[in-house]
Amino acid sequence: MSAPNRPPLLSVKLVVGLLVIALGIILLGQQLLWFEAWQVLTWWPLALSALGLARLVQDGPLSFRGHFLIAFSVAGFLQQFGPWGLLERWWPVFLVWAGIVVTLRALLPSPGGVQTAKNPPQPPQAPQSWDSEARPDPPQVKP
Numbered sequence: 001m002s003a004p005n006r007p008p009l010l011s012v013k014l015v016v017g018l019l020v021i022a023l024g025i026i027l028l029g030q031q032l033l034w035f036e037a038w039q040v041l042t043w044w045p046l047a048l049s050a051l052g053l054a055r056l057v058q059d060g061p062l063s064f065r066g067h068f069l070i071a072f073s074v075a076g077f078l079q080q081f082g083p084w085g086l087l088e089r090w091w092p093v094f095l096v097w098a099g100i101v102v103t104l105r106a107l108l109p110s111p112g113g114v115q116t117a118k119n120p121p122q123p124p125q126a127p128q129s130w131d132s133e134a135r136p137d138p139p140q141v142k143p
Contacts, residue, residue: 015054019047045076062108067101
């Protein structure tokens with residue numbers, strides 16, 4: 001494949017597929033008594049971070065969805081592993097973060113330039129005439 005046609009290395013579909021594989025391996029390890037699944041699943045914010053990073057790579061650095069997923073994963077890390085009470089005290093920082101992203105999206109042009117519609121409007125077609133002269137003869141059915 002040439003460089004312009006190459007799909008991005010990190011995509012949301014790839015991350016979702018890898019997360020499903022990882023979840024299957026974790027649950028298999030639980031069934032085979034290798035480890036307790038809940039100990040591994042406490043790291044769920046890593047999955048959201050991976051999805052957020054993939055969304056940022058796919059949609060650009062000002063992707064609101066990417067920043068939302070990363071912010072949610074940071075909140076998850078703080079809740080799971082941070083000092084007690086840190087998230088309860090500092091949650092307004094996430095509002096500031098969202099405001100900065102929205103403001104930058106409004107001020108900076110999109111990476112692709114002017115956005116165009118995915119399906120551009122079609123030019124109007126001339127109306128068809130319903131005169132008997134304009135219509136072809138219907139096919140004749142032989143008995």
